[in-house]
Amino acid sequence: MTDIRIDDLAGKPLLYDRSAPGHYGTGGVPTRPFINQTFASECEDCFVELCRRLKDDAGLEVDKILTGGVSRAGSGSSLHHQNRAFDLDGFLFADGTNWVADTFPQRPQLYLGIEAVLRKHFGTVLSYDYNRAHQDHFHFDNGTAVKFKSAAKSHVIFLQNAIALVYQMPIGRDGVWGPQTDREVKALRDRFGIGALSSVSNWTALLDQIAKDAMEQERGTVGDPEDFEPETCPCCGQLLPS
Numbered sequence: 001m002t003d004i005r006i007d008d009l010a011g012k013p014l015l016y017d018r019s020a021p022g023h024y025g026t027g028g029v030p031t032r033p034f035i036n037q038t039f040a041s042e043c044e045d046c047f048v049e050l051c052r053r054l055k056d057d058a059g060l061e062v063d064k065i066l067t068g069g070v071s072r073a074g075s076g077s078s079l080h081h082q083n084r085a086f087d088l089d090g091f092l093f094a095d096g097t098n099w100v101a102d103t104f105p106q107r108p109q110l111y112l113g114i115e116a117v118l119r120k121h122f123g124t125v126l127s128y129d130y131n132r133a134h135q136d137h138f139h140f141d142n143g144t145a146v147k148f149k150s151a152a153k154s155h156v157i158f159l160q161n162a163i164a165l166v167y168q169m170p171i172g173r174d175g176v177w178g179p180q181t182d183r184e185v186k187a188l189r190d191r192f193g194i195g196a197l198s199s200v201s202n203w204t205a206l207l208d209q210i211a212k213d214a215m216e217q218e219r220g221t222v223g224d225p226e227d228f229e230p231e232t233c234p235c236c237g238q239l240l241p242s
Helices: 037-058 108-121 153-165 179-192 200-219
Strands: 003-005 012-016 034-036 062-069 085-093 098-100 124-126 138-141
Touching: 003 037, 034 037, 037 062, 037 085, 037 108, 037 200, 108 124, 108 138, 108 153, 108 200, 124 153, 153 179, 179 200
Parallel strands: 012 062
Antiparallel strands: 003 034, 062 085, 085 098, 085 138, 124 138
């Protein structure tokens, strides 16, 4: 299929933030990469959902998307050479704040919420704990179908991270599917009434739940802060501590 050029996803401009020292995570130059047409459509669907969830669940409105690139010169095994891979570095938000992929240790809930949505749309997602080369960006491509694989390190470390950092359940995080991981994942599925992850629909249902819970934790409150009124002392009218 013919490659096309894009300059935005979900209506959000793409900025190449590897254009100069100091641009990473903070800004960049507008970019119009060549991209495989089918992959572009898949990216559009993903970012429409991702931007909606960030706004609704985390209270963050995406203004611009920061990317390390799509295409890569030459030939090789990476799908970047076929314009079927995307490197996501971060987001600039409408309130002037940002999110950058290398902040996983500082903001694990937001990171895992974003990762859960990416995994709903792409079978290959490489992240911070996959290896050192991916600590500053998400790599995703459409080289594999969306499905859970217990033999895939990237899938297992994602679930282990979610269990430990979103649901605060003790678990080793080594990317290896063993008895403890099997037990804790089953407990998480039982908690949400989700069946075996061999079913693609069950896998995406679990990803949906993790995305929602992780992003709501990033927001730090349940519901809109305007829904909560401060309590006052009935005697003196002073505000009571929250």
